[in-house]
Amino acid sequence: MVIDRPATRTPRALVVLLGAAAVVVAIAGIKAVAWLAAPTLLALVIVITLSPAHGRLRRFGFPRWAATTALVVFVYGILIAFCFAMIVSIAQLAELLPRYGDRITDLYEEIAGVLAKFGAGPGQLRDIFHALDPGKLVSYAGSLLADLTGVTTSLVFLLGLLLFLSAETADIDDRIAGIAGERARTAEALRDFGRRVRVYLAVTTVFGLIVAAIDLLALVLLGVPLAALWGLLSFVTNYIPTIGFLLGLGPPAALALLDGGWRAMVAVVVIYLVINFVLQSLIQPRYVGNAVGLSATATFVALVFWAWVLGPLGTLLSVPATLLALAALVDDPGRSWVTALVGSPGGIRTG
Template structure:
C-alpha cells in the first residue's frame, strides 16, 4: 500500500528544506567547489581534443591545468591593477563629492523634506567616510586569501581528475544509466551556457569600453571588465555594472556625463543582456527567463555572492540530480524554456 500523497509531499518538502539549509550552512565550501567544477567542465574539452590528436595523458592534463590557471591569473591581474588605479583615483573627487552632497541636501530641503532629515543623511555620505569604506573593502580582500587558495587547490585536483571523468560516468551508468546520462547532459548544458554568456559578455564589454572611452569616463577598461563579469549574473547583471561608471561620470564631468552613461548602458546592456541574451541562454540550457530569475534570487540567498554567478549551473545540477526521481516531468515542464518544450 502506497503512502498518502499528502504525506509524500510533506516529507519531500521537509527533506528539500533540510537539504537547502545544509547547503546554505556550508556555502563557504559548496560555492567555490561548484565554481571550480564549472571552470574545469568548461575547459575539459581541451583535454579530450589533445588526446585525440595523439598527446600523452600527462601532456594533455598539463595543458588543461595551464589553461585553467592562466585564465584565472590573467583575470586576477587585470582586476587587481584596475582596482588599484580606482583606489588611487577616488581621493581626487573628495571635494567634488562634498559639493555634490551639499547640493543634494539643499535640493531635498526645497522638495519639502525638513532640514533636519538632510542633515541626518549628509554625515553618512561624508566623502571621508566613503573613502574609508573603500579602504576597508580593499583591505578585506586579504581575507579572501584562504578561499582563493582553496579554490586553486580544487582547480588543480579537478583538472588532473578530468581524464578519469568518462570512466567514472561509465561506472555510474552500469547501475544508474539515467543519472549518468543526466550528468553528461548537465556538462553539455553548462558548456553551452558559458559559451553563449561569454560571447555576449565579450561583445557587451567591448561596446561599453569603447563608449566610455569616447565619453571620456575614467577607468573605461575596468568598467568594461565589470560588464563582462556581471554578464554572468542573469537579468540584473547590467544594473550592477552600470552604477560605478555612472557615479564616476557624475563626479568627473557632472550630470550630463552621467546621463550619457545611463543612456549608453540602457541601449547597449539592457537590449543585449536583458532582451536578446536570455532567449539564447534559455535555448542553450532549457530554462525559461522566469526560472532563471528565480534561480538567481534563490542561489544568491543560499550560496552568497557566488550564487549569483552560479545560479544557472546550480539549477542545472539540481535537475541532473533529480534524473532518477519518478514523475519529474512536471519539474522540467515548469522551469523549461518554451522552445525546448516545443522540441525546437
C-alpha cells in the same frame, strides 16, 4: 491460518511533508557550508567546460599529464590575472576618490537646494551629506580592497581543487559510461548537464565580451576614469542573469557624475540601458534559455535562490547550480514535471 493484511499506503500529505522537510534540511546544510560548496561548484563548472579541450589535446598526441598540465596552467593564469587586475583597479579607485571631495560638496549643495524645494529638512540633508562623505567612500573602497585580498585563501583552495578535478577529467566519460548500464537516465542526465553548462558559458562569454568591449569604448570616449575596470566589471556581471547590467552600471555612472557632471552620468546610463539592457536582459536570456532549457522566470528565481544559499558566488553559478539540480531530478520519472515546469519551450526534455 495466516491472514494477509492489506499493505498500508503512506498518506500522500505525509510524503509531501517529509519531502519538503528533507529539501529544507538539504538547503540549510548547503547554506551552512557555502564557503566550501560554492568554490567546489565553480571548480566543477570550469573543469566540465574545459574537458573537451583535454580530449582534443590527447587526440593531437599530447600525453595525459601534459594535456592536464596545459589546462591547469591556462586556468591558473586566467584566475590569477583576473584577481591581480581587480586588486590593482580597486587600489587605484581608493586613491582616486579623495580627489573628488570638493565635487561631492558641490553636489551636496546642489542636491540640497533641489530637495529643499520639496520640503526636505536640514536633518535629512545632513544624513545625505554624511552618506556622500569622501572619507566614507574611501573607507568603502579600502574595505572592498581588503575583502578582495582576503579572497586569497579561497583562491588557493579553488586552485588546489581545480588541480585534483583536472586530473580526473580524462576518466569522466568512462565513469559515466560505467553507470549507464544500471542508471541509463542518470548517465544521460549527467552528459546533458555537461553539454548545457558548456553551451551556457560559451553564449554568456561571447555576449559578455561584446558588451564589455562596447561599454569600454563608450567610457573611454566619454572620458570616464578607470574605464578598463568598469569594462571588466561589465564582463563579470554579465554572468549574473537579468540584473547583471544594473550591478555593473552603478559605479561607472557615479564616477561619471563626479568627474564629468550630470550630462556624463546621463550619457553612461543611457548607453548602459540601451546596450546592456537590450543585449543582456532581452536578447541574451533567449539564447541562454534555448541553450540550457530554462525559462526567463526560472532563471531569475534561481538567481535569487542561489545567491541566498551560496552567497555572492551563487549569483554567478545560479544557472549551473540549477542545471545540476535538474539533472538529479531527471532520473526519477515521477519528478519530471519539475523540468517541464521550469524549462523553456523546446528546452529540457521530460523523458
